[in-house]
Amino acid sequence: MRIVLAEDLVLLREGITRILAGEGHEVVAAVADAESLVRAVVEHRPDITIADVRLPPGFSDEGLRAAIRLRERHPAEPVLILSQYVEAGYAAELLSDGAGGVGYLLKDRIGELDEFLDALERVATGGTAMDPEVVAQLLNRGRRRGPLAALTAREHEVLDLMAQGLSNQAIADRLVLALVSVEKHIGSILTKLELPPGQAVHRRVLAVLAYLDRAADRPLTPAPRAPSGADPAGPAR
Incomplete structure (x- = not known):
């Protein structure tokens, strides 16, 4: 598959790129912010886009917003969103257009390679992949x-x-x-x-x-899940 990847952390961006290359996929663009993500997808028209929820400049939900913009322009554009925490409301928002080809995974899932690749394949072929923790x-x-x-x-x-x-x-x-x-x-x-x-x-x-x-009797709200070894009091990513 041809993939556009948006992740601001250099080590993680390079790591995902190498994992995907090792599985026979091609990362045609690896970018670090939301605007570059939109430009890269428009230019390369990949089979699937992988994007962090939180990207520069605001580190809030720029990656998610960029993905939704892209799907408004190109319905059913396959998008797999990665997040550091369980933020279940994002899952419903991604699915709201009813078109399929969307996924929402925790970044920890990348380390579980078979699950990550299975989710990637499902989303790229028009399916859905929601993180088990959500x-x-x-x-x-x-x-x-x-x-x-x-x-x-x-x-x-x-x-x-x-x-x-x-x-x-x-x-x-x-x-x-x-x-x-x-x-x-x-x-x-x-x-x-x-x-x-x-x-x-x-x-x-x-x-x-x-x-x-x-x-659940209440609206979906973020529920932080600190990664292994991380300081739970540290800044959200």
Whole structure:
């Protein structure tokens, strides 16, 4: 795949570039700020863009805003957003256009190479990839309330993987289940949660995340997750 990468930290930018090159991908542009990101994507039209949420000059959500601008110009432009912390509201915002081809991962996930590459492939081919910790945060906040409490243990497992953006077949492979069993579990989940059946995977993810947000009884808010060895009192990245 041809990839545009936006990350202001030089060591991380170079590290991701080398990882991707080692897997046979080409980083056609590696930039450090949001404006350069937009220019690079317009120039190179990559197969997928990987961008940090927080980029210069403001280090707030410039990377996310740039990605949304790009998708407004070029609908379904595949974008994988990286963040240092779980900020679940960004996941819903990325999914809100309903077009698919979006992902939101913690930077720690890069070290789990198989998961990172799987997410990259899913997003590049129009799928969805939500970080397991984002989904876990929502599930843990809402699982004791309302219809979520009526789900079986297996249905909770399936719901978790649904919300991450896995296809029915991928869920079956992950849980070592027959595809027909997964389809039955999903049908039961959608019925219990009163969600529309038969949706495309990315729309299904959006519906599930929206439901989990409502079940949590409060709006999505950032929940810092300090990286291993980092000073939790240090500046947010």
